[in-house]
Every structure is written in structure tokens, then in C-alpha cells.
Amino acid sequence: MSEQLITPWAESRPLPPYKGVLAVDAKDFTGLPAVLHAPVSQMIPELVDQAMARAGLTSVLQDKRFPANTGDGIVFGFDPAHLPFVIWPFLKELDEVLAQYNLSVGPRIRLRASVHVGPLPDEGRPDDGNGTPRNDTHRLLDSRPVKAVLASSSEQTTHLAAILSDRVYEDVVLGGYAGLHPDRCIEVPATVEGKPFAQRAWLFIPSPSGNLFRAGVLAAEAPGGPAEPADAPAQRSGRSYRGNTQNVREGTAVMGDVSGNVSHTSGDTRYTATNQHWGSGDNVSGTKNTAAPGEQR
Template sequence: MSGVSRTGDFQLPDDIGLFAADLQSFTALPSALHAPTSRLLEQLVDEAFAEAGLDTLIENKLFPENRGDSIVFGFGSVHLPRLICPGIDAIDAALARFNERTRGKPIRARVSIHSGRVPAWGAVGDGNGKARNDLHRVLDCRQLKNALADASPHTTSLVAAISDRVYEDVVVAGYCTLHADRFTEIFATVDGKTFGQRAWLYVPRPSGNLLKGVAEVAGRESGIADTAADARNPRPGRSDPQDRSVFQFVGKGVAAVGGVHGGVRIGTDMPGHGHGR
């Protein structure tokens, strides 16, 4: 891809889609498994993209890099809608199929998706820039790691976060078949880094502690006959009986938000953030 204009001595790059995936607990594996596991992640992602109809993206990756426990590459931003859906679900399904076949310790991953102006001219240094840095910061953010840790390893193989820019440009704008209500806002932070940025969490198959809020909703629904009595004789510490929403913070991880009228979202552990649109 070539730049489209010049500012001083620098050529303005095109807007590029960015994808990164990272394996959980890679360094805990025996050294003999590092190389085959690194190849496995890339193979599973390509397998998923082929199923999602993204063959052109596979054949035209920009500045692809395999870092052992993670992979990263750029792509034409025109592919963003299909990469988000069905792409994310397809990666989750590919991981689940592999785990079912091997029946060993589950392979699990985090995914980050962003877009921005980074060079992609076939030269040394391609892909580097603020957008690439932000991609990796969101991938490594505490909120995304906690979401994976709080979910059951037997059910949740993948958690994903997309940048606010991609969320607005692709999901909210209606170019993606995955509805905006399937995402929940997080404020991504990285321990030891001066980074804080809004992003959007998506978990294809929530489980474990991510569902504790759902159980609480069900419990309150089953006891709804007591609502009138509670309203007449409120107990200390009882929430407003007319407020049927639930937000349960689970340690440092995430929990579920919902109400008796339906709807479940995943929220972060940070008050003031984690309300999906």
C-alpha cells in the first residue's frame, strides 16, 4: 500500500486494520512445546479465517509476526466487519475443537483488534506506530486477562477486545453483523504502564464467574413474589425493589449485568465503566 499525501518529509500511511492474539500461560509450557504451540496458534487463526470467508486476508497479511506466545499482523481495513463477525467466533470455535480433540490442558487466547495509520510499504519497520502500540496494550490489559481468568477453561476458549475506534466505525455504524449490545465497555489499563483507553469486550461463550450475575438475576426472579412485601417493609441494606438490574463485581475480574426483562452483558471491575450500549 502506498501513502496518499505528504506532511513535511513523512508520507502519510493508509489506514490499516490490526490484529493480535496471545496465548494464555505460554511460558509455563515445557520448552519442547513452545515451537509447535507457536505454530498452532497461527494455524488455528488461519483455519478460522478460512471458515469465515477471509481467504483474501490470509493471503495478504501485512507485516505478519510470530512472537512465540503471540501473533500480530495488519490487513486491509475493508476486512474489519467480517474479521469481527464471524471471525472472532470462528477462532473461538477452532480453539474449542482443538481442545476437544486433544483433551489436554486447554489452549486459550486473548484477541485484540484495532485500526490506524501505520506504514505498510514492504520496508523494515512496517506496522510500527501508536496504533500498533495501542493494539498490544489492549491485548495485555488487566481487564482482558481477568476476563479469561474468571471464565471456565472448559468452556471459554477466547476473550476479545476491540478498540473504541473500531467499535464506532464498524459495529455502531452497522457494518458488522454482531450487534453493539454484545459488547461491553471496559477501560483498558496495563500494570506498570501509563496507559488507559476505552475498549469493548466481547466473550463468545461466557462461563464461570462471568455468569455469577446471571445466577443472581435468576434468584431474584424466582423470589419476585416477595417484592411487594419488601417494598412495604424494606430491610436495611436492601436495594430498591423497583431496580431490577444487577451488577456484581467479582474480585478483580468481570461479572454479568442484566435484568429480569432480559439482556446479559459482561462488565469490568472498575466502577464507572463496563456498561454496554
């Protein structure tokens, strides 16, 4: 007989240990010929393990918690003390391992990766690892921004797109524990079509292709900070925008300074949120205030 279900909020109970969670999956896996599904499914964890070893994370390899193969990817938990090293250098090493593999004659493998942290049961039971943090890790992996970036980038250059939860970004990246500078991350609104999920998250693309910059998804940076457009006026007040273009597959792209909310409705999908930063200007969902008199937008 199964155990009696616990009743939330009826009494206090110990918090499960915090675990880092890494999930990866392959772009366009289902589009491969059926005969390639099994070998590619086997190759993905091998490539991840190679990158782990190259990053010096042998202890994570030897102590994966509640690992699972999802067919087109894998997921497992690990000691959160390793989070800084999973962010850097592991993600960089995974990108390089994929780049080397994709030079071969085999089917090209391009991956999405998500990194999160939170309390998850880990007691050696079959149901270990089940909980909201693991669910959110998969939602981040399936979210619009990380899918859009991988779909929009060059398959010759960009082999990996990673998304970090806001908790991981705040604690590990902004906290200065990872060897990844915060300026290499892009704040995005992570939403999943058909799912009640909306969180702030952060994209990291180890090898961005040039078309991402041209599309306005990434802002080119120069030493000393982000580069202004060549024709940008010296003063920010009353500045004009000329010739800026953003190609947006999902949501609304807005050039310039935005305050308030922006609403975007397409089909039966609706976004309502506060300002979100995406490349040049703000990519936001909600209502955009009109420009003050005399401003050109």
C-alpha cells in the same frame, strides 16, 4: 548510514494508510513445559489461519501485512475494509476452532485477541507496521479486563476473549457493518499494569461460561433487553440491592447507579477516570457520590 529522523510538527506530510490490526496471544503460555513452547507457538497461527479460512477471509490470509510471530501469539495488519468480517464471523470461528482443538490430547490453548485500526506505514520496508495503532493493539491485548475475563471463565467453555478498540467498536459495530450486535459487547476501562495506557474498549466473549454471569461480569440477557434481577423493585428510584455479589480481581466494583468519580488505590496502582460499565451496575474508577437520604445501597 541510517536516514535522518523526521521532526514531528515541523511540516505536514502524507498520512500512512489505515490498516486493521489483529493480535492474539495464548493464556499461560510461559507456564507450559519448555518442550511444548515451540509446537504451541507453531500451532497458534495455524489455528488462526483455519478460522480465517472458515470465515471466508482467504484474501486476508493471502495479504497479511507486516506479520510477526510473538512466540505466544501473532500480529498482522490487513485492509480495514475487512474489519467487519474479522469481528464477525472470524472471532466466532476462532472460538469454535479452539473448542474443537481443545478436545484433543494436546495442551489446551485459550487465546486473547485484540482488534484495532489506524494509520501505519506499509511500504514494503522492514519497519512497516510500527506506530501507535500497533502499540495500542498490544496494550489492549495485555489489558486487565480481557486477562481477567479469561482467567475467571471456565476453561471448558470459554476458549477466546476478544477486545475491540473504541474506534473499531464505534465505526464497525455501532455503525452496523459487522454481523455482531452491540449488545453483545461490554464496555470496559482498558489499563495495563505498569504502562501509561488507559482507553475505553469493548469486550466480546463468543462463548461465555456461566460463572462470568454469577460473578456479575456479564449481565444475562433475555429477548427484549437485559434481564432485571428477580427481586428488583419495579421503580428505579430508591431501589434496593440485595444479594448481588461481584468478584473483582482488579479495580473496584460498584453495584447500582453511580455518578461522579471513584478512586481506588491498591498498592502503587491508582485509577482515575469517568464511569465505566461492567456487567451489573457500574465498575468505575474515580469518586462515587453517596446515596441520597433514604436510598439503600
